[in-house]
Amino acid sequence: MTGTLVFYSEFDDFEQWKRLLQREIPSLDVQQASTVTTPEKVHYALVWKPPENFFQRWPNLELVINLGAGVDALVGRRDLSDIPVTRLSDxxxxxxxxxxxxxxxxxxxxxxxxxxxxxxxxxxxxxxxxxxxxxxxxxxxxxxxxxxxxxxxxxxxxxxxxxxxxxxxxxxxxxxxxxxxxxxxxxxxxxxxxxxxxxxxxxxxxxxxxxxxxxxxxxxxxxxxxxxxxxxxxxxxxxxxxxxxxxxxxxxxxxxxxxxxxxxxxxxxxTPHLASVALPGSAVKQIAANIQRVSDKQPPLHCVDLNRGY
CATH class of the missing domain: 3.40.50.720 (NAD(P)-binding Rossmann-like Domain)
Known part of the structure; x- marks a missing residue:
């Protein structure tokens, strides 16, 4: 598998996610959004509440993975083209x-x-x-x-x-x-x-x-x-x-x-929005499986309809 996954979250631990994702898919290049120098190589995005116009930077994006179950931060965005968006179902x-x-x-x-x-x-x-x-x-x-x-x-x-x-x-x-x-x-x-x-x-x-x-x-x-x-x-x-x-x-x-x-x-x-959060150790397998599916030209699982908001 070739390609880069871009990571954005001000809440989650990038190094932990990178380590776990590369354990599942050793060939996957995992980078923080701020360090990407070849945006055309980015095919996957793992995000939580990315800033406005974030998705415009990646012309070959094939899959967006939301780091949680609620996708309201991705609804109604003009920078997000018609590509699959998945949520965590852990x-x-x-x-x-x-x-x-x-x-x-x-x-x-x-x-x-x-x-x-x-x-x-x-x-x-x-x-x-x-x-x-x-x-x-x-x-x-x-x-x-x-x-x-x-x-x-x-x-x-x-x-x-x-x-x-x-x-x-x-x-x-x-x-x-x-x-x-x-x-x-x-x-x-x-x-x-x-x-x-x-x-x-x-x-x-x-x-x-x-x-x-x-x-x-x-x-x-x-x-x-x-x-x-x-x-x-x-x-x-x-x-x-x-x-x-x-x-x-x-x-x-x-x-x-x-x-x-x-x-x-x-x-x-x-309490500070902690009733349910993504646990990297268990959620990473679902994420890796969806990346593999997209790489194999198969539809990902756990897709959301952004028109409905879930």
Whole structure:
């Protein structure tokens, strides 16, 4: 195999990815974007949130590999021609996501924020645990990560309802689809888990009107993209108590500015976009396999439709 793979990410470790990729494909030339001197030799790009006009530099590009499951940073770009774009589909990423959401759901299901407050006051206060089946968890988005998460929550005994834009069917999960069913789905979610991709149809989807349809005191967990939720509306609902608590791993602007109101809200738990990340040791085999397929003039696997955004 000949050709160069160009790497761009301000988050990932280039040397680690280079070592692992060349272990899988010894003949592959792996370079950082800033060091490429012969752009016409670049046939593959492994990227996470590349800057504007990044793809114009590589006239013979045949494959773009997104370093993650969400491809919103590649949607609507004028510099990206009609070539295959793939996302990572790593079982370890799905397992990591399901584990994070399960932690967040259990934290609310077992009233852990209440006990954290009691500990600060050195106050011994008992609350009887609720049965898992009495707690309604709504998973909003039933893609690969959402399905794995919904299945894990159902396995733990929670009453799980799923919502997606198109029809889905899952054992142990009551599935709803389409905008006509969204309000009913939200009204039955004691804990809402947001797992939708960021697309023109989903940005701002959870506005003040839709947040108001959640049960009073509901908890919200967002592990997808920050722009799906109207942040000022969420702040207002958290302040009023209509939404009792939120676990937020994603935000409209990242890093979250120091002055953002979320930092000071006692009913908000913040993590820095780490619910599920690409693990090089396991994801590299999928990437190498797709490079080999393109080199052999075969279509790559796990392609995304940038017109849909996923």
């Amino acid at each position: 079982p370890n990423m799905a397992r990591m996501m399901a584990g994070y959401v399960l932690f967040a759901v259990l934290r609310y299901a077992r009233d852990i924020p209440f006990f954290e407050q009691m500990q600060k006051q050195a106050h011994w206060q008992y609350r009887h645990p609720r049965a898992a089946e009495e707690i309604r968890v709504g998973v909003m988005g039933l893609g690969e990560l959402g399905r794995k998460t919904a299945q894990e929550l159902a396995r733990q005994g929670f009453s799980v309802t799923g919502w997606s834009r198109t029809f889905k069917e899952m054992v142990g999960v009551e599935c709803h689809h389409g905008m006509a069913s969204l309000s009913d789905f939200l009204s039955r979610s004691d804990i809402l888990v947001i797992m939708l991709p960021s697309t023109p149809d989903t940005r701002g989807l959870l506005n003040d009107q839709r947040l108001a349809t959640l049960p009073h005191g509901a908890s919200l967990i967002n592990v997808s993209r920050g722009d799906i939720v109207d942040e000022p509306a969420l702040i207002a609902n958290l302040s009023s108590g209509h939404i009792g608590a939120a676990t937020l791993d994603v935000f409209e602007h990242e890093p979250l500015p120091d002055s953002h109101p979320f930092w000071a809200m006692e009913n908000v738990l913040i």
